[in-house]
Every structure is written in structure tokens, then in C-alpha cells.
Amino acid sequence: MSFSKRLMGALGALLIASSLLGCANGAQTKPAGDASQASESTTLVDDFHNDDLGNGMVPFESMELSYARRFTIDSYDGHYKLICLADGARYLVVPKDAQVPDGLASDIVVLQQPVSNIYLAASDSMCLFDALHALDAISVSGIERDKWSIPAAQEAMDAGKIVYGGSYRSPDYELLASRGVELAIESTMINHAPEVRDKLNELGIPVFTECSSHEEDPLGRAEWVKLYGVLLGKEEVADAAFQHQVDLLNELQQKPTNKKVAYFYLNSNGAAVVRRPGDYVTKMIEKAGGQYAFDGLEASDSAASSVTLQMEDFFSYAKDADVLIYNASIDGGVTSLKDLTAKNELLAQCKAVKKGDVWVTSQDMYQQMLDVGTITSDFQHALLGEEKGLTYLRRLK
Numbered sequence: 001m002s003f004s005k006r007l008m009g010a011l012g013a014l015l016i017a018s019s020l021l022g023c024a025n026g027a028q029t030k031p032a033g034d035a036s037q038a039s040e041s042t043t044l045v046d047d048f049h050n051d052d053l054g055n056g057m058v059p060f061e062s063m064e065l066s067y068a069r070r071f072t073i074d075s076y077d078g079h080y081k082l083i084c085l086a087d088g089a090r091y092l093v094v095p096k097d098a099q100v101p102d103g104l105a106s107d108i109v110v111l112q113q114p115v116s117n118i119y120l121a122a123s124d125s126m127c128l129f130d131a132l133h134a135l136d137a138i139s140v141s142g143i144e145r146d147k148w149s150i151p152a153a154q155e156a157m158d159a160g161k162i163v164y165g166g167s168y169r170s171p172d173y174e175l176l177a178s179r180g181v182e183l184a185i186e187s188t189m190i191n192h193a194p195e196v197r198d199k200l201n202e203l204g205i206p207v208f209t210e211c212s213s214h215e216e217d218p219l220g221r222a223e224w225v226k227l228y229g230v231l232l233g234k235e236e237v238a239d240a241a242f243q244h245q246v247d248l249l250n251e252l253q254q255k256p257t258n259k260k261v262a263y264f265y266l267n268s269n270g271a272a273v274v275r276r277p278g279d280y281v282t283k284m285i286e287k288a289g290g291q292y293a294f295d296g297l298e299a300s301d302s303a304a305s306s307v308t309l310q311m312e313d314f315f316s317y318a319k320d321a322d323v324l325i326y327n328a329s330i331d332g333g334v335t336s337l338k339d340l341t342a343k344n345e346l347l348a349q350c351k352a353v354k355k356g357d358v359w360v361t362s363q364d365m366y367q368q369m370l371d372v373g374t375i376t377s378d379f380q381h382a383l384l385g386e387e388k389g390l391t392y393l394r395r396l397k
Contacts, residue, residue, distance in 0.1 A: 054105030149364025248373025288379035
């Protein structure tokens with residue numbers, strides 16, 4: 001990528017950073033400007049979708065997204081594609097050897113293909129690069145080798161193709177510069193470290209904030225693979241990967257169990273952390289035939305993905321739940337019912353504990369955002385008391 005293009009991207013990203021601290025079936029398209037989206041998402045998309053490049057170029061179509069509500073993609077003559085994120089950021093993907101259009105709006109970050117030398121600090125996204133067979137686009141990881149549960153990522157780090165470059169809070173700027181990093185893909189946690197964003201921009205490294213975790217539909221999270229398909233020039237592979245997940249869920253027999261499910265973990269302060277009602281995990285529980293035990297719980301922050309409860313409040317919701325699922329993605333120290341109940345004596349009084357209907361997730365489940373069908377199937381097996389054929393769950397005994 002030329003210096004001028006990187007400078008243009010950096011200036012655009014810097015402007016974004018200063019104003020924003022707080023984003024079914026194949027890749028079908030529709031005419032640009034068509035507002036025929038589901039009513040529940042129209043306001044959200046209209047709030048951030050801006051296809052005006054500032055130079056008179058007009059998109060001829062927008063990608064039709066079946067579930068994702070936190071990004072849009074518009075196509076322009078010359079194979080240019082504009083990505084808009086729900087945080088207001090905009091990125092113009094420019095084909096290899098094509099010229100950057102003149103007169104672009106100052107907030108647009110230019111990403112020229114092939115997009116490579118990426119610093120990946122968003123752990124959710126690695127599985128998407130893996131599914132697209134595009135790990136070679138990543139040169140620096142913000143997660144240490146042993147904290148990756150994706151074999152291909154570990155192998156790439158073992159081979160030195162990807163190196164550890166510090167966490168999102170404390171990246172090794174000298175390393176990033178020496179590796180020629182051209183793009184930093186961050187989780188929304190970067191919003192809590194604005195000084196890091198500013199420093200990356202200062203170095204000419206645009207920041208892309210991955211906000212798929214704010215998607216409420218699990219297939220909405222999985223549909224982000226289409227965005228990466230556009231970014232990496234792997235659109236057909238992305239469409240196939242997403243459709244596979246859609247097919248898996250369609251094949252999943254709907255078996256309403258009327259069982260109430262409490263999904264949670266206990267933090268270092270002894271409080272219970274549960275998913276916000278309506279988020280993607282609770283939707284998978286519903287698709288599996290369960291009822292979320294914390295429906296009706298109101299989060300103080302509507303943008304938060306979780307809610308923290310004192311144990312007495314948690315117990316009032318969870319005591320009559322039919323099934324408990326402990327999220328070991330955060331707290332991996334639970335290997336038995338004894339381990340669980342030792343964390344708080346109230347847990348031993350829960351109906352599901354007395355019945356032995358308690359399950360724990362594998363620690364790698366949170367890194368598998370694309371594998372919606374398998375995770376939902378596991379939830380259904382747990383609701384039906386079936387221990388065989390599980391990938392991400394096991395029963396605590």
C-alpha cells in the first residue's frame with residue numbers, strides 16, 4: 001500500500017476516532033437505496049448507513065443481509081465496495097491495482113486489496129479468517145498463542161507466520177511498524193483505550209472496530225463472514241460458509257421443551273454474570289427449544305452484552321431453572337458440580353443442581369462465532385439430556 005493511501009486511511013480513521021468513543025441465503029443483492037428491511041432493524045441501519053462517497057459516485061446495489069444489522073456493504077462501478085459499520089466508521093475497499101477515487105469524503109478509510117499485514121486483536125474474528133482460508137492476511141496477533149483454541153492459528157504462530165504483538169491495551173508499536181501492519185482489527189474493547197487507537201492512527205495504521213458481538217441474532221454474528229469475504233476478496237467462500245450455518249439450523253428439528261435455562265458464570269467478585277435478554281446466546285437457547293431464565297431482566301446499559309447480578313438476585317431467577325449452563329469461556333475453573341457449588345452455597349439449592357442437570361461450555365466456544373449451528377445443536381442436546389455427540393458442552397458430575 002502506498003504512503004499516500006495509508007495516510008488517507010490514517011487521516012480518515014483519526015477523524016472517526018475523535019468523534020466516536022462510545023456497529024439468508026447467500027450474498028443476494030438489491031437495488032441501492034431499497035429500504036425493504038425488517039422493521040425492527042430499519043431505524044438502526046438508517047442511523048449509520050451512508051453510501052455518499054462525497055465525489056458523486058453512486059452505488060448500483062447493496063448487499064442484502066438476512067440477519068446482520070451492524071454493517072452494510074454497497075457496490076460501485078469499478079468493483080469498489082463501501083463498508084459502513086454501526087459505529088459510524090466507513091471503509092472503501094479498492095481493488096488491487098485500481099486507483100483510489102478522487103474527492104472522497106474525509107471520513108472514509110481506504111483499504112486497498114490485497115488487505116494484508118493485519119494486526120488482529122479481536123478474538124471473535126479469527127474463526128472467520130480460518131473459514132475463509134485467509135490466515136495469511138494476518139501477521140500480528142493481539143492474543144497469545146496458547147489462548148487461541150483454533151488449531152490453524154496456533155500452527156501459524158508456531159511457524160512464525162503470525163507473531164504475538166501485545167494485547168489491544170498495550171500493543172508493541174515497534175513490532176507493528178517493523179511488520180508493516182496496514183490494518184488493526186479490534187474488538188469494541190478498544191473504545192476503552194482511546195489512546196491506543198490514537199497511537200495506531202499516528203503510525204498510519206487504520207483501526208477497524210469489529211462489533212459483531214452486538215448482533216442480537218446468532219446468524220447475524222455469523223453473517224459477518226460476508227464482510228470479511230469482501231475485505232479479503234473471498235466472497236464466494238464466505239457465502240458458502242454462511243449458508244452452511246443457515247442449513248445446519250434449518251435442519252435442526254424444533255423441539256420446544258419448555259425448559260427454563262440459566263446461562264451464566266461467576267466473576268472474581270462472586271457476582272453472577274448473565275447474558276442480556278435478547279442477545280445472540282439467548283436466541284440460540286430459544287432456537288434449541290429452551291426458555292431463557294432471565295427474560296424480563298433489564299440491563300442498565302442497553303448496549304451491554306451481559307448483566308451482573310448479586311447472588312441473591314441471581315438465585316431468585318435461577319433457583320427454579322431446569323437447566324444450568326456454566327460459561328467456562330471466562331472462568332475455566334469448573335470441572336465438577338463440587339467445583340461449582342463451592343463457589344457459592346446458594347447454587348446447591350438450585351433445582352437443576354439437585355437434579356444434576358448442569359452443563360459447562362468448553363473454553364473455546366467464544367472463539368467460534370461462525371459455528372452457530374453446532375452450538376445451538378449442543379444446547380438442544382443438553383435440554384434433552386443427551387450427552388453424546390456434543391462439541392462445546394459437557395455435563396458436570
